[in-house]
Amino acid sequence: MMEEVKVIEIKKSVFAENEKDADALRKELKNKGVYLLNLMSSPGSGKTTTLIRTISLLKDKLRIAVMEADIDSNVDAVRIKEATGIQSIQLHTGGMCHLDAEMTRQGLDNLDLSDIDLVVLENVGNLVCPAEFDTGSCRNAMILSVPEGDDKPLKYPLMFSVCDVVVVNKTDVLPYFDFDLEKCRANVRMRNPQARVIPICAKTGEGVDVFADWLLEDVKNWKQNK
Amino acid sequence: MMEEVKVIEIKKSVFAENEKDADALRKELKNKGVYLLNLMSSPGSGKTTTLIRTISLLKDKLRIAVMEADIDSNVDAVRIKEATGIQSIQLHTGGMCHLDAEMTRQGLDNLDLSDIDLVVLENVGNLVCPAEFDTGSCRNAMILSVPEGDDKPLKYPLMFSVCDVVVVNKTDVLPYFDFDLEKCRANVRMRNPQARVIPICAKTGEGVDVFADWLLEDVKNWKQNK
Numbered sequence: 001m002m003e004e005v006k007v008i009e010i011k012k013s014v015f016a017e018n019e020k021d022a023d024a025l026r027k028e029l030k031n032k033g034v035y036l037l038n039l040m041s042s043p044g045s046g047k048t049t050t051l052i053r054t055i056s057l058l059k060d061k062l063r064i065a066v067m068e069a070d071i072d073s074n075v076d077a078v079r080i081k082e083a084t085g086i087q088s089i090q091l092h093t094g095g096m097c098h099l100d101a102e103m104t105r106q107g108l109d110n111l112d113l114s115d116i117d118l119v120v121l122e123n124v125g126n127l128v129c130p131a132e133f134d135t136g137s138c139r140n141a142m143i144l145s146v147p148e149g150d151d152k153p154l155k156y157p158l159m160f161s162v163c164d165v166v167v168v169n170k171t172d173v174l175p176y177f178d179f180d181l182e183k184c185r186a187n188v189r190m191r192n193p194q195a196r197v198i199p200i201c202a203k204t205g206e207g208v209d210v211f212a213d214w215l216l217e218d219v220k221n222w223k224q225n226k
Numbered sequence: 227m228m229e230e231v232k233v234i235e236i237k238k239s240v241f242a243e244n245e246k247d248a249d250a251l252r253k254e255l256k257n258k259g260v261y262l263l264n265l266m267s268s269p270g271s272g273k274t275t276t277l278i279r280t281i282s283l284l285k286d287k288l289r290i291a292v293m294e295a296d297i298d299s300n301v302d303a304v305r306i307k308e309a310t311g312i313q314s315i316q317l318h319t320g321g322m323c324h325l326d327a328e329m330t331r332q333g334l335d336n337l338d339l340s341d342i343d344l345v346v347l348e349n350v351g352n353l354v355c356p357a358e359f360d361t362g363s364c365r366n367a368m369i370l371s372v373p374e375g376d377d378k379p380l381k382y383p384l385m386f387s388v389c390d391v392v393v394v395n396k397t398d399v400l401p402y403f404d405f406d407l408e409k410c411r412a413n414v415r416m417r418n419p420q421a422r423v424i425p426i427c428a429k430t431g432e433g434v435d436v437f438a439d440w441l442l443e444d445v446k447n448w449k450q451n452k
Contacts, residue, residue, distance in 0.1 A: 044375045075380060129323050156351075
């Protein structure tokens, strides 16, 4: 199984002006009709499990591909491919803590985009650096898991301010942690009044339909505004 | 309460050669008899709760001070001070995802080290960048919490290879997560055969004495080898 997944060794970007490059990539994707979602979070917050659940709900409605970014290992890309059967590749960042637009482009170049509506980029698990680099995505989303605590928007302001959606994962363990969902909503609002907060449990699937519906709607709207 | 804690806005380091600078800081600390522990982890893994428990066990045996590094907020330094009464300051990294030796020095300059045996630096919550920068510490330790998963050594190799101790926190929620302690030990060993793995539950205090005993012993040995 391990050989079935393509592993791309990403080279460090040579473009100094990442913002311009990100805007250019966004335009190219618009022309191709490919919506790119940049999904960020801490390590171990459940990005891959959430993605598998979401893809299962959407794969009859949208043509989806996934790029899994990690410093090392290909476990995530293999998991996605085995669970959903969709196009899934692993990007190795060569020790880098984030992806910028050029690095994202290197990943996209290794996907067959001819019949794809939605590409999800699972960014490196990190609440700091990925927030600082525009990947060229149409939309940024993040996952905050219950065990991490409801105070994270206080400590990692930029991440919360650049995300349109904050998925709160692992709600099944709410009884075992001091995590106040209302306090979390208030903390998110402080950093980003427009951000939508969606509580889910990727393990059981609870609430994932709300996230999937939002994503489906957003992809459709984005395609219509072409 | 909020005014009682000193908040230091750290300036970006101007030293290009961090390794040399870190070695110099380590020597200075040796001369002063101050042991510096660099504590790293993902966001929300329980660094501050673990520290409070550890300090409570050690504060009659060692004179301890703490530096809490975060991009923003001073909640951690306030928590430490309120819970333990020891010297505790907050370092703001100005958006930086890690601390290097010069930034660590700026923090140390704001502590009264005249009667201190042990300074704990709680680094920015991040499994990537802090591992790349030697802070000048005598020892690196990290916390991996059960909800993050036992596969983290596969994805964040450098962090695990630079740490002498891996504290596995939140063992109280082992029944609710797919986390295999033996698999975790094997994954850590793969990255760092010398690393010690210490399972604890900072919430209940279980196992924290093992970590505290290791730290006490290590500080004593280090002082004797002066």
